[in-house]
Amino acid sequence: MSDNNILLEVQGLEKAFGDNKVLDGITTDIRQGEVVAVIGPSGSGKSTFLRSLNLLEVPTGGRILFEGTDITDPKVDINRHRQKIGMVFQQFNLFPNMTVKENIMLAPVKLKLMSQSEASKKADELLARVGLPEKADTYPEMLSGGQKQRIAIARALAMNPDVMLFDEPTSALDPEMVGEVLELMKELAQSGMTMVVVTHEMGFAKEVASRVIFIDEGKIQEENKPKEFFENPKNQRLRDFLSKVL
């Protein structure tokens, strides 16, 4: 691990789809224990930024260092590093053909990080932690959106990640279910988990994040502590954006 407990070091990150430049030189560090909220208008590149951090999107320029290793280097075994970078998706992406518990146990067992019984114990712990112990043998189809997302978080946690990425985790939820997911994320943040959260929930960004990043047109336009960020925005685009969403 590099100095100052920097977990993720993003240097001049670029991503283009053909002629369309979605990320245009993003540089930032994510430190151990930080909760970074990433906000911005749709199409600003914030999701692409997040998905680049575990190389679901392969950057077309720049570097990403995870715990000191340049994971954009094609020679690096990205699968090994992804095990330490948990990800939660907007659409949950639970495996529909497996029970909740099987969803959680799959990766640790397949990757031979835990035995079947260790993984089962871990899954029970995680189910208790996300408040759904009674759903162990249920299939995802029978769960509400909020429950699905809590299970998806448990599934990511089963790998004991060093950092968790959240890609608009509450955007696909009915309004009454947003709270339970945010509450769980808040608990996770308070437990010291390093998190990068792309979100439209300004309340969450204000209350839980230790830093807020505003991305627009593929660039970081402003980043700051939440209080300063929301009370005293300097960037004109950010001011326009906040006036629309707050």
Place this chain on the structure above:
Amino acid sequence: MCVLGISQQLYNNFIKDDRYMWLLEGLKNTLLITLLAVIIGIIIGFAVAIVRSSHDKNGSFGVLNAVFKIYLTVIRGTPTMIQLLIMNFVIFGSLSLDPVLVGGLAFGINSGAYVAEIVRSGIMSVDQGQFEAGRSLGLNYSQTMKSIVMPQAFKNVLPALVNEMIVLLKETSIVGYIGMMDLTKGAMLIQSRTYNAFLPLLAAALIYLILVMILTACMNKLERKLRTNER
């Protein structure tokens, strides 16, 4: 010739000289060829589908993908009958192989092309998010395909696969052209002895129908079982 009673006709066509044995013998060969073809078709089909969809996803298997594309075009673009004849008289023309083997191979290679496209459509029908979820957990490409994508793809295409099996079973009725005694040929042999087309052909048709109905029933049961897995 006089008009014989129905029982007399049944006797003539099926009992006399153990003629029903032609149907049974034919049925055995039909089933053997179909089974062999299904196995070969599934192996080829899955291999081609995995290579083709991997190529679509990450550009791997360039050469193999090109070869398989030609295979698909040729097999789907020519009649099964011609493929069977070529297999028998050209490729294995000088060898005297067991016709069950030749037929099974010809139909298997033929079926593989259709299975490949069915399976490929199944793989594509699985949401990209499933694949990404697997990869984000640290599973590599083949682990993700094997543990997450393929089981769901298989379930999605099961009805189409069984349908392909049904088509295959019926299509084997042309193996008579390479001198194979299958169910259809067995019925025709009886006809050539009794000068009665109706009963032997009706019997053959009934046997095909029953086989297809059994397959369909099995599929329905399997589908129900797979579906309850999600409740």
